[in-house]
Amino acid sequence: MTWPDGRTSSARPGQDWLQAARQATVVIPTGCLGGSCGACEIEVNGRMVRACIATVPSSASGRLTVSLASDPFW
Structure with a gap:
């Protein structure tokens, strides 16, 4: 996967997003860590997910591109 700073790493499908990010030093x-506040929203291949409650999906192409969402309230 490619992170917002251009670094690449790998993660297993089903792995927690926060764990995958931590391993990549991102x-x-x-x-809240419960999915209700939205602070951890990331965009994965154009789709918004909340990293605290979502897992890394499988990808037919083997590529995932991650962007951090920006919330004007945080």
Whole structure:
């Protein structure tokens, strides 16, 4: 997968997003850690997910591109 800073790493499908980010030394902001606040929203291949409650999906192409969402309230 490719992270917002251009670094690449690999993760297993089904792995927690926060764990995958930590292993890649990428910081994903968090808030409630329960999925309700939205602080950890990331965009994965154009789809928004909340990293604290989502897992790394499988990808037919083997490529995932991650962007951090920006929330004006955080």
